[in-house]
Every structure is written in structure tokens, then in C-alpha cells.
Amino acid sequence: MEPLLEVEGVSKSFPGVRALSDMRLDLRHGEVLALVGENGAGKSTLMKLLSGIHSADAGRFRLEGRPLEVTGPAEALELGISIIHQEFNLMPHLTVAQNIFIGREPRRWRLLLDERALNAKAAELIERLGLPLDPGAVVGDLTVANQQMVEIAKALSYDAKVLIMDEPTAALNDVEVATLHELIRRFVGTGMGVIYISHRMEEIKAIADRVTVIRDGEYAGTLDSHATTTREIISLMVGRTIAGDARPEGVRDDRPVLLEVRGLSTKSLLKDVSFDLRQGEILGFAGLMGAGRTEVARALVGADRSDGGTVTLRGTPVRIGNPADAVRHGIGYLSEDRKRFGLLLDQSVKANISLASLRERFATAGFVRDKAARARAGEYVGTLRIKTPTLEQQAKNLSGGNQQKVVVAKWLVKDCDVLIFDEPTRGIDVGAKEEIYQLLNELAGQGKSIIMISSELPEILRMSHRVVVMSEGRVTRVLESDEATQESIMHFATLRPDENPEDAAELGIDAGPAGSASPEQARKAGRS
Amino acid sequence: MTLLEAPARESTGGGLASAARNRLQQLLAFASLIVICGFFSVASRYFFTYGNFTAILFSTVVIGTLAIGTTFVIISGGIDLSIGTGMALCAVMSGVFLVDLGLPLALGVPAAILFGGLIGLVNGINVSVFKIPPFIATLAMMLVAGGLALVLSDSAPIYFTDVEGYVELSTGSLLPGVEFPNAVLVLLGAALVAGVLLTKTVLGRYTYSMGSNEEATALSGINVRKWKIAIYAFAGLFIGLAGVMISARLGSAQPATGMGYELQAIAAVVIGGTSLSGGKGSIVGTLIGALIISVLNNGLQIMSIPQEWQNVILGCVILVAVYADMLRKKET
Amino acid sequence: MKARKIGAALAGAAVALTLAACGSGDASGSGGGEEPYIAIVSKGFQHQFWQAVKKGAEQEAQKRGARITFVGPATEQEVEEQMNMLTNALAKQPDAIGFAALDSRAAAPLLNQAQSSDIPVIAFDSGVESDIPATTVATDNKAAAAEAAKQLSERLGGEGKVALVVHDQTSLSGTDRRDGFVEWMKENAPGITVLDPQYGGGDQLESTNITKSILSANPDLDGIYASNEGSAIGVIKGVQEAGRDDVTIVGFDSGTAQIEAIKDGRMAGAVTQNPIGMGEQLVDAALKALDGQQLPKAIDTSFYWYDKDNIDDPKIREVLYE
Incomplete structure (x- = not known):
């Protein structure tokens, strides 16, 4: 029998980035196909091609054997491809029924809405799907799980043949996940197909029939999910050949501790996060999207409110209430979104470098001493090898790598001893990445202590003296450089102690009715 | 009927709860209107009279009409600053049609109202096609309309003295036997039409939908660009209507008037519980908001409160109204 | 939560009523009687x-x-x-x-x-x-404006170029004060060229800017007439900012700034109502x-014409406001 949806040889490039290359996939009638891959492997690009937001450079799509060409979201829906995005696409102020049938309201005399028919239609659909929803409820008042249900009802109301769900369980608890899975099984029974994108291995094993792995924008393989182990899936996900075999430089375990974080918690995510940062080391932070890495950085520099926890700097406890406090203590945070939070794009290189220390270093009685600022900026342009024609060049005209260096220079001028890099090489092309790595190594060599948050495992392995692995707001393990491998990091990054008693037991966390941990299943991959 | 079935389902009953909450908020606004009226009735013996109530309703007509139109724009997530001077321009156009060109009433008045729609259409195109932020696009239109009103009228008021029946549109009394100005009937009629359009038609549904989540609306296959233009153009009709009503009341088109009306109209909309960030609001609320402003103006003047204090009190009322709205939002 | 909401509403009402009460104190207090x-x-x-x-x-x-x-x-x-x-x-x-x-x-x-x-x-x-x-x-605004025209013409010896900065083009006071001036000049001072009136809305800053552009467009300007207090202050400022001291300014109404300007000679004089x-x-x-x-x-x-010479006259003093 021919597959429901076929994707063959699809490629897509964005300026400077090859997002997909020769990707393929086939979805059968009545199956749930899990699509897995690391952050940035190309899953969302593939989705956007299927929903008509972007169009492919090469390759072909076939739906039920017929060539498929999608030009926009509305057309995708009409053809029977519905997508539930990770960010909900709902109108919070409208009711459930109004959301489900937005754009397709039953009307009288063309213009007048027939609210009764709308509610009846919605009630009928909800009934058919067996969802716990009230058509008249305002969506903004519903729980996230029920909003998810609304999205599903909306997607299915288009008589979808293919339903794509992007991390549908990211915000759900165990009971809600079970309800969702039951629902998926029910409608898959009618012959439609589901592409289920997720990071959660045990979920994939529970719901999916097959798993297609995508790696670096390329097809890596398709496995039968029941016959394969989680380990096999993970190794297929990360099993790329790393360019070169560079390893962290200057790894020593006798470095004095500079910064001590204990029990850092936030209302929304972080639970009891503790770690040490040593003088002159690069401490990697690894974890999946939403694990809480950026949140740790933001709570640490006071950009977000923390509920509890202590920070000790050089042996003295410090209170950091806002980013200004952090800077005063010599902690600089380099955001992953340089263009929004790190740079004044329309200002010159000089202005950017001197910005943070303008008042203390480059001003007398409020007047900017331009000469001093210029001299200092020139110095850093030299030492950091920032490629810019002049100091007056606008920051937006520099390449990504050089922009990153400008941000680094800004914090160096400020005399920061602790630098927190959030995704330091995001949006930077391959050649320049190496330059940034070299810079990080040099900075560490000069005694700066560096926290490097990264979603790229090779980058973590290449740079980190030690790796803090996080999952669901917790630190699940701190790995020494020699015990850190792609597999071990992935293992600890996918532990879910709150939902899974075995995981809780492995981490020594008392998670409710955990007592029945089955050690024969313990995945020891990380303890090599 | 589905409403009755709802609780039977294994649901949270959220529909009933939120419907009740919305109703409660409108009740609350209405209750504060009653409280304010009650206070003035006790404070001044001149307040609680039939004549004064019709005077209050009469003085609400222009701001109320503008506010009703702009409610659509604000619910859709936009803003319209051009309604004040736009109204003056429509009043002048009414003069041009009826006095200078001598068109009959039945032609000139609709033409003036449609001219308002044209102003709205241009705003809509600027916002939706050229992607100019609504604040800027309508600010520019505010200046353009204000200037054009002066140009087209030669900077002098146009009098409707010779236009039979024009002034009666506003000040006449169609209802037999009672002194009740037609202008108030026009306002109520406009509110009724707007209310039906907002709650019962596709235009209204998409207005809420865009204000609630524009991107999601677009992803649901709705032509957001087209509907946004429609909303601004539709709101423009109310600019035209307000222009007709103010010039009919005054018997003249005052070209230099109108500046500041937009802010009062927006204040009425906000007091009425419409969120400036879009997605939420109602015509009834706007009407109540406009009435609260008129009642305060009227009552404070009748109590002979010095004029300096009147604005202070009005400002405080707006703050309280918006703050109460924010408290309400925090609950959900 | 509901309690909080009602609390907020009550607080608001209380504020409004308190203000109303203190505001009304003097008015209703003295009211009462016959x-x-x-x-x-x-x-x-x-x-x-x-x-x-x-x-x-x-x-x-x-x-x-x-x-x-x-x-x-x-x-x-x-x-x-x-x-x-x-x-x-x-x-x-x-x-x-x-x-x-x-x-x-x-x-x-x-x-x-x-x-x-x-x-x-x-x-x-x-x-x-x-x-x-x-x-x-x-x-009689027109007659008062004519008086200003007469005084300006006298000071210029019946010859030269003058401009008008008027506060409003739609209100009666604005048009009367403009027309009274222009008409007197047309009838009685054939040697004086009157430029088209400019309107500054009675706003000081706006009138200042208008004055400066008039001066740069007409370097040979001899006199300016300002039709109310705000316009007059704007004209004085504008002439000063343009660095000119050879422009004769006549104005309308009074007010502290205008009185000062007349006293120290930056302004020739003004007509005032009472x-x-x-x-x-x-x-x-x-x-x-x-x-x-x-x-x-x-x-x-x-109305009264007042200038440096009669400004301390008790009769004039009485009609000027500061």
C-alpha cells in the first residue's frame, strides 16, 4: 500500500545556513510517526515547508500518491494537512467553538453569524472526538491541556489526513499526556497519519509506531520504535562525525572555586539548581529546549526573580537583585539574541564597546571623553581581532562572529570576571565559530570564568571543562570532561524525574509514589 | 440551547463562568454609572430632571458616535487618532455637499457619512497594506484631515441656515408628544447597528479574532489584510456620522474643531472596558463609558465645581476604570 | 478577588467624591441663600x-x-x-x-x-x-485693531512693509482684529505694504517660528502686528531670536511678558481691552x-492704546492685567 505522505530529496537553504538537505520521510495510513532530532536539526523547517510558510529549493512531496504543492497555511489546511505548533495559535478571547471554526463560521444571509449552528457544530465535533470541552468556554480561561485539545479539535475539523504535532506534551502533566495519547490512538484508527515531534523518549516509545531521525538537516534513519532502545535512537540522533577532534584546553581539577550557586529556584521552572564555577574554567550547560539553562543565567544575573537560593562569589555571599548588581560584581551575561539584547545595531562599534562602562570610565561630569573611549575600543578591536573597517562602523554591518566579539569586548572593558555566554555561536557561520572557540579558550586562559550555554552537543564537548546537564528545571548531573559524551549528556538531558519514578530514583529524588523503581532498566550510559 | 447542555458535559463549565464574568463587568460599569447619577441627584436638585437627562444624552451624541466606531478599531488591536479632525472634515464636506453643491438632504447626508468611510479606508490601507503602525498612520491622517477641513471651508464656518431640515436631524423631536432630540435616537440606532455587527457578523468575529491573536487568525486562513481595511473603513462611517451630527447640532460646520475629541472617545472606550491591547470590548460598554464622561461633565458643572477640578476628577475616573480592568485581568 | 475589585471601585468613587466635595466647598457654601x-x-x-x-x-x-x-x-x-x-x-x-x-x-x-x-x-x-x-x-475689536494700525503707521512714517501674526482664522475676534488692521492700512496708509496674515493659533512657540520665517523671507520688514497676547509674546521672541532690533512691533492685550517688553522698548506698544x-x-x-x-x-x-509713555498712567494701569 502506498504511503499517505511521502517526502523525497527535499532541500532548503536560508542565507548562510543549509537547513535541510536530501531529507526524506514516509508516513503510512493509520500510523503515528515520531520525528526526532536535536535542536536545530531541521524539524521545524520541514514543518514550515509542509504548511506552506516556506517553499522547498528541491525535492518533492506526495500526498496519497499525488504530487503536493502547498502555497500557504490556508491551502495546507484545505489539502488536509493540519499542524499544531508548539506556540498555540488560538485566540484567547474567543470561545472554543469560535476558535475551532474561525474563518468557516456558519452564516445566514452571507454576513450574519449563526451562533447556534456554530455551537451545535462544535458540540457535535467535540462529542465525536470525546473531548472534555465546553463549546461556549472562553479559550483563555482553559488549562493548557484543554487548549491543546482545542487545537486538536480545530486541526481535525478540517478533515485532516495528516496531523503534525510539534512537542504537543511540552506543557502537559502525565495524566494529560495519557489522555492525549488515547485521543491520538482513537483518531489514527480512522486511517489518518500523525507526525509526532518530541524529545521525550519514553513518550515516543508509548505512542509512535516508527521513529524517523533527522540529523543536521539530513535523513538519518527510520526505526521501529517498539523494537529499538532509547539508546539506539539517541545515538542515531547525535551520531554525527564531529569535525576535527579538538578537546577542551587546560582542563585541571585544582582550580579554586569562584562562584558558588546553591538551591537556585524560580516560581516557573528552576528547582534547586546548584553548581560551582571555578576560576579560569569553561563550564558548559547542556540540556534540551526548555530545560532551564537560559533561565539559570537570567536568574543568576537578576534578570528574572528567583524564589530561593544563594550565590557566593569568592567566598562572600552576594545578593543580586537586578542585572546592574550582577555587572557590579563582575558578572556579564551575553544573551543568545545578540541583536535584541546585546547590541545597539545602529550604533558604531566604538559606542557599543564603551556603552556599559561609559559612566565609570569614559565620562567626566557627564560629558563623554570620546578620545579615551576610542582608544580603548581600538585596543579591543586589535586583541579580539574584530574585523571592522573603522571604529565608526555600524554594528549591524558586521558579520555574526564579529558582532559577538563586540559584545565580548563590551564586557571585558567592564572588567567582568564571570562571563555567561548563551549560545555563543548561534547564527555564526562555521569558520567564525572556530574563532569564537579560540577566543573563549584565550579568555579562560587569562583567568576569566566562563559559563557556556549551548544546544549544540559537539560545541559543549569541544569546549567544556565540565558539563552541567539540565532537564526540566533541575541539574540532573555535572559531568567531568572525561565522562562527557554525546550519549551520557543526552541520557541525563532526557531524564524526567517528575513523571518517571525510575528517573527520580536514579537521581535520588523522592518523587511521590516512586518506590517501584526497577533497577534492571536503569540506563547507566552516563556512568562510564 | 447548547448553553443549557454545557454543564451536563464533563466540562469545567467555563463557558457559563466566563459569560457570567463578562456580564458582571458590564453590570459593574453600569452600577458605577448609577452610583454617580445617584450621587449627583442628592448633591444637586437640578440634576434629577427629565430636561437634564435629555441634555446629558444629547451631549453624549458626538463623542458616543465616535467612540462606537473606534471601539471596532481598538478591539482589533489598532488605534485611530484621526477621528476628531476627521469628524470636522466630514462636517465641512457635509457643508460642501449641501450648501455649496446644493445636493438634497437625502443625498448629501449619506455622501458626508460615506466620506468618513473614505477617511477610514485610507487609514486602513496605510495600516494594512503599507504596514504603517496605526498610531503613526492615523496621527498623520489627523493632521491631513484637520488641514483639509480648513482648506475646503476657506477657514470659515459653513452655515446650514438655508438647508431645510438639516438642524432638525439633531435638535428636532421625532418622537410624538415628548421633547426628545433626534440626535439621541441616531446615537442609539448607530449603537444598535454597531452592536449587531460586532456580535453577530463575520466582521465582528474577525475584529475580536485579530485583536486577540493576529498571527493565529492569519494562520487560520483569514485574509487579515482585507478585513483590517474593512474595519477601519467601517469605523470611518461613524466619523462621517459624527460629522453630520455635530454640524446639524451647531447649524454650522466648524472647520477648526475636533482636536481632542479622539482622546475623549478613546477614554470612553477604555472606561467601557475595552482593552487597548485588543481582543476584548463591547458597544454597550463604550456607550456606558461615554455616558459616564457626560454625566460627570454635566454633574460637576451643575454642582458648580470649579472647572480646574473637573478635569482632575475625570482623569481620576479614567485611572480607576483602567486599574479595575487590570485587576480583573490578573484574576484570569 | 471580587472584594478587591469592589474595593478598587469604591476607592475610586471616594477619590472622586472627596475632590468634588473640596471643590464645591466655596461655591455651595456661599450659595444657599437668596x-x-x-x-x-x-x-x-x-x-x-x-x-x-x-x-x-x-x-x-x-x-x-x-x-x-x-x-x-x-x-x-x-x-x-x-x-x-x-x-x-x-x-x-x-x-x-x-x-x-x-x-x-x-x-x-x-x-x-x-x-x-x-x-x-x-x-x-x-x-x-x-x-x-x-x-x-x-x-469693538475692529476699531481697536485699526488703532494699532494707525499707531504702527505713524511710527513707520507711513512707509514700509508690515506683517501680521494672527491668533486664529475662524473666530470672530481673530477675523475682526485681522480685518480692522488690514482695512485701516489699505485706506489710510498707501505707502505701507501689508503681507498676507499668518496664523499661529495664539501659541507662543508657533508664533515665534512663524515670525522667524517671515523675517528670513522678508529681510526688509519694518513692522509686525500681533493679534493677541500669545501671538505678541511669540513675535517678540521671534524678532529677538532672529537678532533684529529694527522691527517695530505692536500688539494686542496685555500680560506680564508684553508689559515688560513695552517697558524696555522691545515692543512699541499695544492696544488693550478692559x-x-x-x-x-x-x-x-x-x-x-x-x-x-x-x-x-x-x-x-x-479699548486703550498703551506704550512706554503712558504705561504708568493710573487709568491704563487699571485695565492692564498681569
Whole structure:
């Protein structure tokens, strides 16, 4: 029998980035196909091609054997491809029924809405799907799980043949996940197909029939999910050949501790996060999207409110209430979104470098001493090898790598001893990445202590003296450089102690009715 | 009927709860209107009279009409600053049609109202096609309309003295036997039409939908660009209507008037519980908001409160109204 | 949560009522009794000129044992707002109404209403095209503007180029003060070229900018006429900023800044109305009308030319406001 949806040889490039290359996939009638891959492997690009937001450079799509060409979201829906995005696409102020049938309201005399028919239609659909929803409820008042249900009802109301769900369980608890899975099984029974994108291995094993792995924008393989182990899936996900075999430089375990974080918690995510940062080391932070890495950085520099926890700097406890406090203590945070939070794009290189220390270093009685600022900026342009024609060049005209260096220079001028890099090489092309790595190594060599948050495992392995692995707001393990491998990091990054008693037991966390941990299943991959 | 079935389902009953909450908020606004009226009735013996109530309703007509139109724009997530001077321009156009060109009433008045729609259409195109932020696009239109009103009228008021029946549109009394100005009937009629359009038609549904989540609306296959233009153009009709009503009341088109009306109209909309960030609001609320402003103006003047204090009190009322709205939002 | 909401509403109401209460203290306190009540609806409220009228009216009312209220719209363009104010004033059933119409025809129905409830109406500042007002207390703006033209022409020796910075092109006071000046020049000073009038809305900054552009376009300009207080201050500033000291400026109304400028010679002089006197005569006329006395059709509150020489004259002193 021919597959429901076929994707063959699809490629897509964005300026400077090859997002997909020769990707393929086939979805059968009545199956749930899990699509897995690391952050940035190309899953969302593939989705956007299927929903008509972007169009492919090469390759072909076939739906039920017929060539498929999608030009926009509305057309995708009409053809029977519905997508539930990770960010909900709902109108919070409208009711459930109004959301489900937005754009397709039953009307009288063309213009007048027939609210009764709308509610009846919605009630009928909800009934058919067996969802716990009230058509008249305002969506903004519903729980996230029920909003998810609304999205599903909306997607299915288009008589979808293919339903794509992007991390549908990211915000759900165990009971809600079970309800969702039951629902998926029910409608898959009618012959439609589901592409289920997720990071959660045990979920994939529970719901999916097959798993297609995508790696670096390329097809890596398709496995039968029941016959394969989680380990096999993970190794297929990360099993790329790393360019070169560079390893962290200057790894020593006798470095004095500079910064001590204990029990850092936030209302929304972080639970009891503790770690040490040593003088002159690069401490990697690894974890999946939403694990809480950026949140740790933001709570640490006071950009977000923390509920509890202590920070000790050089042996003295410090209170950091806002980013200004952090800077005063010599902690600089380099955001992953340089263009929004790190740079004044329309200002010159000089202005950017001197910005943070303008008042203390480059001003007398409020007047900017331009000469001093210029001299200092020139110095850093030299030492950091920032490629810019002049100091007056606008920051937006520099390449990504050089922009990153400008941000680094800004914090160096400020005399920061602790630098927190959030995704330091995001949006930077391959050649320049190496330059940034070299810079990080040099900075560490000069005694700066560096926290490097990264979603790229090779980058973590290449740079980190030690790796803090996080999952669901917790630190699940701190790995020494020699015990850190792609597999071990992935293992600890996918532990879910709150939902899974075995995981809780492995981490020594008392998670409710955990007592029945089955050690024969313990995945020891990380303890090599 | 589905409403009755709802609780039977294994649901949270959220529909009933939120419907009740919305109703409660409108009740609350209405209750504060009653409280304010009650206070003035006790404070001044001149307040609680039939004549004064019709005077209050009469003085609400222009701001109320503008506010009703702009409610659509604000619910859709936009803003319209051009309604004040736009109204003056429509009043002048009414003069041009009826006095200078001598068109009959039945032609000139609709033409003036449609001219308002044209102003709205241009705003809509600027916002939706050229992607100019609504604040800027309508600010520019505010200046353009204000200037054009002066140009087209030669900077002098146009009098409707010779236009039979024009002034009666506003000040006449169609209802037999009672002194009740037609202008108030026009306002109520406009509110009724707007209310039906907002709650019962596709235009209204998409207005809420865009204000609630524009991107999601677009992803649901709705032509957001087209509907946004429609909303601004539709709101423009109310600019035209307000222009007709103010010039009919005054018997003249005052070209230099109108500046500041937009802010009062927006204040009425906000007091009425419409969120400036879009997605939420109602015509009834706007009407109540406009009435609260008129009642305060009227009552404070009748109590002979010095004029300096009147604005202070009005400002405080707006703050309280918006703050109460924010408290309400925090609950959900 | 609900309690909080109601609390917020109550707090708001409390604020409003407290303010209302302190605001009303003086008005209702002295109210109560049998003294006649005159509701005055003016053209403006914030400007020094209207404040001076208000002061004159209050003084006279106190002296004669009457009670007044004085309201006016924020700008002279808000005709509708003035109608609402007049409506509200009528609702209070005053003994008499003082009214300065922004657009006299718009007010006709309300004036009829006053007449049918036997409330005498005294027009002030500018006439009302109606025979309902018992009398009109006003200055002849056109004649006053002609006086300014005459004085300027004399100082320039009947020759040169002059410009006008006028506060408004739609209101009667604006057009009268413009036309009175232009017409006098046309008839009596053939040697003087009058440029097209420019309008600054009575706003000081706006008028300053206008003045500077007039000066750069006409380096040979000899004189400028400013049609009210705000325009005059703007013109003085504009000439100063342009670095010119050979431009003769004549103005209108008074106010601290204008008086200073005349004293130190930056300005040649100005015509002034007598706003305090206008307020006094307004109340006087209203009380007379209540007594049933016959009033003349018009009461002229006259105008005065003042300059460096007569500015300390007690008679002039009396009519200037600071």
C-alpha cells in the first residue's frame, strides 16, 4: 500500500545556513510517526515547508500518491494537512467553538453569524472526538491541556489526513499526556497519519509506531520504535562525525572555586539548581529546549526573580537583585539574541564597546571623553581581532562572529570576571565559530570564568571543562570532561524525574509514589 | 440551547463562568454609572430632571458616535487618532455637499457619512497594506484631515441656515408628544447597528479574532489584510456620522474643531472596558463609558465645581476604570 | 478577588467624591441663600484675558451680593463643548446668564430656551446675532485693531512693509482684529505694504517660528502686528531670536511678558481691552436687567492704546492685567 505522505530529496537553504538537505520521510495510513532530532536539526523547517510558510529549493512531496504543492497555511489546511505548533495559535478571547471554526463560521444571509449552528457544530465535533470541552468556554480561561485539545479539535475539523504535532506534551502533566495519547490512538484508527515531534523518549516509545531521525538537516534513519532502545535512537540522533577532534584546553581539577550557586529556584521552572564555577574554567550547560539553562543565567544575573537560593562569589555571599548588581560584581551575561539584547545595531562599534562602562570610565561630569573611549575600543578591536573597517562602523554591518566579539569586548572593558555566554555561536557561520572557540579558550586562559550555554552537543564537548546537564528545571548531573559524551549528556538531558519514578530514583529524588523503581532498566550510559 | 447542555458535559463549565464574568463587568460599569447619577441627584436638585437627562444624552451624541466606531478599531488591536479632525472634515464636506453643491438632504447626508468611510479606508490601507503602525498612520491622517477641513471651508464656518431640515436631524423631536432630540435616537440606532455587527457578523468575529491573536487568525486562513481595511473603513462611517451630527447640532460646520475629541472617545472606550491591547470590548460598554464622561461633565458643572477640578476628577475616573480592568485581568 | 475589585471601585468613587466635595466647598457654601445667581459661559478659560474677565465679574458680584460661576471651553474652537456648558448652565436655573458666543448662530435654540424660562441673557466680548440678549458688553475689536494700525503707521512714517501674526482664522475676534488692521492700512496708509496674515493659533512657540520665517523671507520688514497676547509674546521672541532690533512691533492685550517688553522698548506698544471692566460691567448689566431696568443695546468696554509713555498712567494701569 502506498504511503499517505511521502517526502523525497527535499532541500532548503536560508542565507548562510543549509537547513535541510536530501531529507526524506514516509508516513503510512493509520500510523503515528515520531520525528526526532536535536535542536536545530531541521524539524521545524520541514514543518514550515509542509504548511506552506516556506517553499522547498528541491525535492518533492506526495500526498496519497499525488504530487503536493502547498502555497500557504490556508491551502495546507484545505489539502488536509493540519499542524499544531508548539506556540498555540488560538485566540484567547474567543470561545472554543469560535476558535475551532474561525474563518468557516456558519452564516445566514452571507454576513450574519449563526451562533447556534456554530455551537451545535462544535458540540457535535467535540462529542465525536470525546473531548472534555465546553463549546461556549472562553479559550483563555482553559488549562493548557484543554487548549491543546482545542487545537486538536480545530486541526481535525478540517478533515485532516495528516496531523503534525510539534512537542504537543511540552506543557502537559502525565495524566494529560495519557489522555492525549488515547485521543491520538482513537483518531489514527480512522486511517489518518500523525507526525509526532518530541524529545521525550519514553513518550515516543508509548505512542509512535516508527521513529524517523533527522540529523543536521539530513535523513538519518527510520526505526521501529517498539523494537529499538532509547539508546539506539539517541545515538542515531547525535551520531554525527564531529569535525576535527579538538578537546577542551587546560582542563585541571585544582582550580579554586569562584562562584558558588546553591538551591537556585524560580516560581516557573528552576528547582534547586546548584553548581560551582571555578576560576579560569569553561563550564558548559547542556540540556534540551526548555530545560532551564537560559533561565539559570537570567536568574543568576537578576534578570528574572528567583524564589530561593544563594550565590557566593569568592567566598562572600552576594545578593543580586537586578542585572546592574550582577555587572557590579563582575558578572556579564551575553544573551543568545545578540541583536535584541546585546547590541545597539545602529550604533558604531566604538559606542557599543564603551556603552556599559561609559559612566565609570569614559565620562567626566557627564560629558563623554570620546578620545579615551576610542582608544580603548581600538585596543579591543586589535586583541579580539574584530574585523571592522573603522571604529565608526555600524554594528549591524558586521558579520555574526564579529558582532559577538563586540559584545565580548563590551564586557571585558567592564572588567567582568564571570562571563555567561548563551549560545555563543548561534547564527555564526562555521569558520567564525572556530574563532569564537579560540577566543573563549584565550579568555579562560587569562583567568576569566566562563559559563557556556549551548544546544549544540559537539560545541559543549569541544569546549567544556565540565558539563552541567539540565532537564526540566533541575541539574540532573555535572559531568567531568572525561565522562562527557554525546550519549551520557543526552541520557541525563532526557531524564524526567517528575513523571518517571525510575528517573527520580536514579537521581535520588523522592518523587511521590516512586518506590517501584526497577533497577534492571536503569540506563547507566552516563556512568562510564 | 447548547448553553443549557454545557454543564451536563464533563466540562469545567467555563463557558457559563466566563459569560457570567463578562456580564458582571458590564453590570459593574453600569452600577458605577448609577452610583454617580445617584450621587449627583442628592448633591444637586437640578440634576434629577427629565430636561437634564435629555441634555446629558444629547451631549453624549458626538463623542458616543465616535467612540462606537473606534471601539471596532481598538478591539482589533489598532488605534485611530484621526477621528476628531476627521469628524470636522466630514462636517465641512457635509457643508460642501449641501450648501455649496446644493445636493438634497437625502443625498448629501449619506455622501458626508460615506466620506468618513473614505477617511477610514485610507487609514486602513496605510495600516494594512503599507504596514504603517496605526498610531503613526492615523496621527498623520489627523493632521491631513484637520488641514483639509480648513482648506475646503476657506477657514470659515459653513452655515446650514438655508438647508431645510438639516438642524432638525439633531435638535428636532421625532418622537410624538415628548421633547426628545433626534440626535439621541441616531446615537442609539448607530449603537444598535454597531452592536449587531460586532456580535453577530463575520466582521465582528474577525475584529475580536485579530485583536486577540493576529498571527493565529492569519494562520487560520483569514485574509487579515482585507478585513483590517474593512474595519477601519467601517469605523470611518461613524466619523462621517459624527460629522453630520455635530454640524446639524451647531447649524454650522466648524472647520477648526475636533482636536481632542479622539482622546475623549478613546477614554470612553477604555472606561467601557475595552482593552487597548485588543481582543476584548463591547458597544454597550463604550456607550456606558461615554455616558459616564457626560454625566460627570454635566454633574460637576451643575454642582458648580470649579472647572480646574473637573478635569482632575475625570482623569481620576479614567485611572480607576483602567486599574479595575487590570485587576480583573490578573484574576484570569 | 471580587472584594478587591469592589474595593478598587469604591476607592475610586471616594477619590472622586472627596475632590468634588473640596471643590464645591466655596461655591455651595456661599450659595444657599437668596442672592441672585449669574451663570457665565465664556469663550475660554485658561487665558489670562478670560481670567481677568472672571476676576472682574467676581469682584463686582461680591460687591453687589451676587453669586457667579464662570466656565469656558479649553480652546476657542470647541463650539460643541460650549453648547454643552450653556445647556448645563441653563439646567441650574440661574437668575441671569452671561454668554460670550463662539458661534452665535449655534447657540440660538438655547437662547430661545433661556428666553422662554425668563432668564435674561447678557452677551459679552462679541455680539450674538439675535435680539434675545438684553445687551452686549463688548469692545469693538475692529476699531481697536485699526488703532494699532494707525499707531504702527505713524511710527513707520507711513512707509514700509508690515506683517501680521494672527491668533486664529475662524473666530470672530481673530477675523475682526485681522480685518480692522488690514482695512485701516489699505485706506489710510498707501505707502505701507501689508503681507498676507499668518496664523499661529495664539501659541507662543508657533508664533515665534512663524515670525522667524517671515523675517528670513522678508529681510526688509519694518513692522509686525500681533493679534493677541500669545501671538505678541511669540513675535517678540521671534524678532529677538532672529537678532533684529529694527522691527517695530505692536500688539494686542496685555500680560506680564508684553508689559515688560513695552517697558524696555522691545515692543512699541499695544492696544488693550478692559477685561476686568468687562467682567464688572457684565455683572452690573445682569443685575440691572434683573431689577427690570432698561439697558442700552450695547455697552462699550472701550479699548486703550498703551506704550512706554503712558504705561504708568493710573487709568491704563487699571485695565492692564498681569
